Amino acid sequence: MLRDLWTRLSPAVRRALTFWRRSIQARVVASTVVLSALVVSAVGWILLQQVRQGLLEHRVDVVLGEVDAEMGDARDRLEAASGREVNVGRQQRDLVDPIIDRGASRGYSVVLAGPEGEDIPLREGGGEYTSGLDLVSVPEDMEAHFDGVGRATAWTYTEIVREESGEASSVPGIIVGSQVQLPSDGKTYTLYYLFPLSEEQETLGLVTRALLTAAGLLLALVAGLTWLVTRQVVTPIRLARQIAERLAAGRLQERLQVTGEDDIARLAYSFNQMATSLQRQIRQLEELSWVQRRFVSDVSHELRTPLTTVRMASDLLHDARAGFDPASARAAELLQAELDRFENLLVDLLEISRFDAGAAVLAPEDVNLDDIVNRVVTAAQPLADQRHVRVMVEHPDDPVRAEVDSRRVERILRNLVTNAIDHALADDPTEAVVVRLASDEEAAAITVRDHGVGLAPGEAAMVFNRFWRSDPARARTSGGTGLGLAIAQEDAHLHGGWLQAWGRSGQGAQFRLTLPRRAGATLRHSPLPLIPEDAVSSDAAVVAGPDAVVPVQEVDR
Template sequence: MRWTSLRLRLVVVFGAVALTAAVSASGIAYWLNRESVLSRTQTAALKEFKQEMRDKAAQLPLRPTQPELEYTARQMADGGSGFSVLLIGERAEDKPVAGVSDQDSFTLDDVPQSLRTAVNDRQKVTSGNSSPYHVFWQRTERGGTPYLVGGTRIVGGGPTGYVFLSLEQEREDLNALAWSLAIATGLALIGSALLAQAAATTVLKPVQRLGDAARRLGEGKFDTRLRVSGTDELADLSRTFNNAAASLQKKIDDMSAREESSRRFVADMSHELRTPLTALTAVTEVLEDEADTLDPMIAPAVTLVVSETRRLNDLVENLMEVTRFDAGTARLVLDDVDVADQVTACIDARAWLDAVELDAERGMMARLDPRRLDVILANLIGNALKHGGSPVRVSVRTVGQELVIEVRDNGPGIPQDVLPHVFDRFYKASASRPRSEGSGLGLSIAMENAHIHGGDITAANIPDGGAVFVLRLPHEISEDPSEGFPEGFDDDHGHDRGHGLGRGEGGGAQ
């Protein structure tokens, strides 16, 4: 699961919040219980020790002997709650004597020096302090075991007493409490993860459905809709998506209907024009043959009619070709072609041999549609001759698995603002030349024919002057017409259009 996953982030956030809350609550609970347990044990032990000092140690003589101190210490320890007692008296001036309840468990060395000093420090008796001596205590450790050490003196003369109490049981109880809190924290973390999963599923499932619906909509399934339930923000989002999808579907349907109507109009118009154009072409051919015998005043008009009729014929054929591409009915008729021979044939058929330099090796074979390659070459070379000027250099080479054909001219190049639009339909570089010889479809049709081969055409300027068009085609192209091109294409118009489409239709791109 990636970190970018919203589900993972929700689980992590829930876990972090739960862990923080659980650790904070457990820490506070442990600290409060620890202080409560230790304070209760400590208060009870010191209270009992203080009472034993009053009841037993205070009964000792002013100068007790060691046996008397030991006997009293044992009595105090036996009557206490498991603590050891050390009593220190004076058998003579500055001659201390000590008695301990258990020599093995408690000695004077176990009493910190700071505690001894505090116990023996005589305080001034005031209205706020009625006793010169008080009970002092300190927590310490010996051998890793915690102990409570306390001490006090008998007021008015008498022995000094120290108590030594093990806190091992309290530590075990607190350790058990800590383990319980740790387990509770772990369970809280697991519970939060499960809750996060449930929450993520509840929240993300509608989001996932929305994402799937958006993908289907992007794939063109404009009838995609979401089931809306509830009144929360996700339900509002689903309603918004459905409204947007319905609006988009309506607009797409309207655009498709208009596009289909326009395509049908262009196709019908082109087909309807073919019959009168055929008659006009026949008449113009007769007139062209008789041009030398016509009146000199009429001859220019005849020449203009012949030229414009051919131009109209080319435009109709181009429109029909564009219609086939738009309808998706264009397909390839593949054959093994010697590329050098194909380029030579294209140049020779249009009488461009004197204006074109060819750099191609014979025997360079490729499997492609020879008619469509002829269309591409005729448009690229014709465009270069019309707008770039001769000589035009055509080079053919193989790069990896691609066939690369470059067409270079010696003209001024393509303006930078025109360069991105050279393959657009009906685009002409100069608005002042709306009636140029080209229709603005030639390069567009060349690009479509490159795409149908699985290739591409790029246009650029040469640093030392001129423009270059580069055609890239794969060596091997699938013969399966279902791969991107619908079956059922009536290609009866294809092979007789070589001349009409091969007249250098550049559309004024440069």
């Protein structure tokens, strides 16, 4: 699922994600900027809340002081007019009009509501108020507070709505209510003062913009400083990675440039010392390996001449053994058998030395792998009859053709089949050595399956080692030299193919040879599974049980 999602992403997104995964500097800078942004946001929010609270508290104090002054002036004017006969409506206007005029010059609005005790809804036009003011600006809870006589002065926040030129506009504000009694009718009225918070809103917006600008500059500064600091650390690491890659590619003379005496410089110095030590040891190993390969090659060539002489004498003795006494005849037979084995060992050593020297060449041709398998099985049949082992070949319906070196492929299969016969369970008609073939458009595969002793945990990683044996005390019925599988793997690699092993103790083993159908092609898969079908169900049962301690082993070396 994740792979499908990755393929659906655009190339730009994939490049960005790859850069994010590979760049420590980018992750450090991004993490620092994000954490700094969180801290700056929290500090900025706290500062804004404090500034807002301070502005509102100051404005409330000013508003309450101004309302007290207005109410005091209104009461003085009403007391001065208390001895005259005045119309109620006119006295209301005389009370409200001066306040409205002063409010127009000072930026606040006024609403006169009442008289209290009479159910006259304010929103239905009851009372006097500043022109253009919408009476919905007076909150209902404020009206409910002044629904009787003798209420104390109160204030709250509101939204002041005005209608000008047919368009409604609103600003946040503070409304203060206070009651006054008219001498003309002796009734109590409520004066509402509505003070807009436009200036405070502008101040808060200015502070917000200043904080945002400062935060942006601070984050840019933090990002730049983090980038510079991480660059001083990451750049030497990147240089060390590049030098390490060159060393891994065989350029052992590459070194880091050491400047200064800080920790990075000391790390570079230690890295160079390590590279020098590795270079010296690798050269020593190369020289030792070259001497070893040369020794094996020279000894193998030098032994062929005396071996030829000894072979001629052994052939004469072997042919004349009929006239010897039984002990001498048996000695002649043993000498002939051991000379055969020694000659095979020399041939294998010479072949290994050619692989080590890089002198092995491929002679590919388009062949039918079915024919090669049939030849190998026919040649191995006497050994199988001697061991009482059945050998079965499962051919596909269509021929399996590939461009391979038939001599080398036949040698690989001969090693695999003889090993399978040598390790199979003898005298068991229900079990057999099974050879399977399959192919597709790109690859051809051959598997050799036996049901013998199998491979213990960890042995599948060593079966292709030179001179390795799973049981050193076990006799070599097939006369192996210990180099067969090593040579077989080198032959497979020379084709650009795979030679893999699977095995479990007591359940046998399976070897799979996979070759490209066209010479020089690259392998991506195999037409046959490495784990045999008759072992999959048992593997699942073991894994599901309480004693799941033997893993399935796969090796591709």
